[in-house]
Amino acid sequence: xxxxxxxxxxxxxxxxxxxxxxxxxxxxxxxxxxxxxxxxxxxxxxxxxxxxxxxxxxxxxxxxxxxxxxxxxxxxxxxxxxxxxxxxxxxxxxxxxxxxxxxxxxxxxxxxxxxxxxxxxxxxxxxxxxxxxxxxxxxxxxxxxxxxxxxxxxxxxxxxxxxxxxxxxxxxxxxxx
Amino acid sequence: xxxxxxxxxxxxxxxxxxxxxxxxxxxxxxxxxxxxxxxxxxxxxxxxxxxxxxxxxxxxxxxxxxxxxxxxxxxxxxxxxxxxxxxxxxxxxxxxxxx
Numbered sequence: 001x002x003x004x005x006x007x008x009x010x011x012x013x014x015x016x017x018x019x020x021x022x023x024x025x026x027x028x029x030x031x032x033x034x035x036x037x038x039x040x041x042x043x044x045x046x047x048x049x050x051x052x053x054x055x056x057x058x059x060x061x062x063x064x065x066x067x068x069x070x071x072x073x074x075x076x077x078x079x080x081x082x083x084x085x086x087x088x089x090x091x092x093x094x095x096x097x098x099x100x101x102x103x104x105x106x107x108x109x110x111x112x113x114x115x116x117x118x119x120x121x122x123x124x125x126x127x128x129x130x131x132x133x134x135x136x137x138x139x140x141x142x143x144x145x146x147x148x149x150x151x152x153x154x155x156x157x158x159x160x161x162x163x164x165x166x167x168x169x170x171x172x173x174x175x176x177x
Numbered sequence: 178x179x180x181x182x183x184x185x186x187x188x189x190x191x192x193x194x195x196x197x198x199x200x201x202x203x204x205x206x207x208x209x210x211x212x213x214x215x216x217x218x219x220x221x222x223x224x225x226x227x228x229x230x231x232x233x234x235x236x237x238x239x240x241x242x243x244x245x246x247x248x249x250x251x252x253x254x255x256x257x258x259x260x261x262x263x264x265x266x267x268x269x270x271x272x273x274x275x276x
Contacts, residue, residue, distance in 0.1 A: 003178060004178050007178035007182070007183075008178075008182075011182070011183075011186045014186065014190065015186070015189060015190070015193075018189075018190055018193045018194075018213055019193060021193075021197065021209055021210070021213055022193050022194070022196055022197035022200070022201070022209075022210060022213070027203060027205060027206060030206060030209055031205075031209065034209050034212060034213070037213065037216060038212075038216065041216055041219070041220060044220055044223075045220075045223055047178065048220075048223050048224055048226075048227050049227055050223050050226070050227070050235055050238070052235065052239075053223060053235055053238055053239065053242070056239060056242055057242065060242055060243075060246050061242070061246075064246060065212070065245075065246060065249050068249060068250065068253055069205065069208070069209065069249070069253070071253075072205050072208075072253045072256060072257065073205055075257055075260070076205065076256060076257060076260040076266050090199055090200050091200050093199065094195070094196045094198075094199030094200045095196055097195065097196075097199065098192040098193065098195045098196040098199070099192070101188075101191075101192050101195060102188055102189060102192040105184075105188040105191075105192075106185060106188065109181055109184045109185060109188070110181070114179070114180040114181055114184075115180070115228065116179070116180075117178075117179075117180070117227065117228065118227075118228070118230060120227055120230060123232055123235055127232050128232055128235055128236060128239070131232045131233065131236050132236060132239075135233070135236075136233075136236050139240065143240060143243055143244075146243075146244070146247055147243060147246075147247055149247075150247035150248075150250050150251050151250065153250075153251050153254065154250045154251055154253075154254040157251070157254035157255060157257075157258050158254045158257055158258065
């Protein structure tokens with residue numbers, strides 16, 4: 001199999017799974033299809049000579065994000081409504097808008113002269129790590145501060161008590177005095 | 178695999194994300210659609226990084242991925258808070274700020 005046929009197979013699989021993500025009625029199925037999209041994206045990174053990014057994608061997304069999403073679905077699921085409500089009155093405008101945007105972007109892509117791929121070797125993780133700790137050190141540190149802030153924010157938002165000035169019913173509903 | 182087919186693929190992915198954002202009512206389904214769009218953008222970034230050569234593009238792709246993860250964490254925390262408060266996560270129902 002040539003690289004091109006692998007690419008088209010992966011691309012078709014990505015598109016089909018993405019369609020499933022936005023259309024399946026069961027939210028758990030949608031999350032699992034998103035997992036398929038993310039794994040296939042890692043394959044796409046491999047084709048684009050970015051093996052380190054493929055590893056990161058598998059670890060962070062399929063390992064972390066999908067698990068988190070599944071937890072989110074299960075924590076917020078109610079027994080009487082299993083499916084996802086899709087607003088059918090918004091289906092037509094949504095499809096029209098998305099198609100219009102896709103048409104505009106496809107026109108722009110076809111009218112642009114794009115260069116062919118240069119021959120490129122896969123970039124090893126060593127070089128990326130070196131770039132992180134030399135040229136992009138400040139961005140790297142800012143990113144770690146951002147991750148810390150996101151973590152603290154999630155903990156503060158997610159903990160049970162300290163609802164502030166919300167109505168009393170909240171405490172009753174969540175089974176707290 | 179040319180640059181054009183790759184860009185077409187990512188724009189199709191992005192538009193599917195937009196369709197999901199418009200049609201879904203469940204807050205977690207909205208997060209999923211946003212994931213789809215960000216994924217398309219990351220593939221684009223990596224493709225152009227390969228076109229430009231060098232390591233910087235991939236470094237910034239790592240940044241995008243980490244930012245997305247942070248976004249998902251905070252977004253899910255907000256969704257769970259919304260659920261704990263209102264017992265449902267249909268976004269139309271969260272309209273307190275309008276009244």
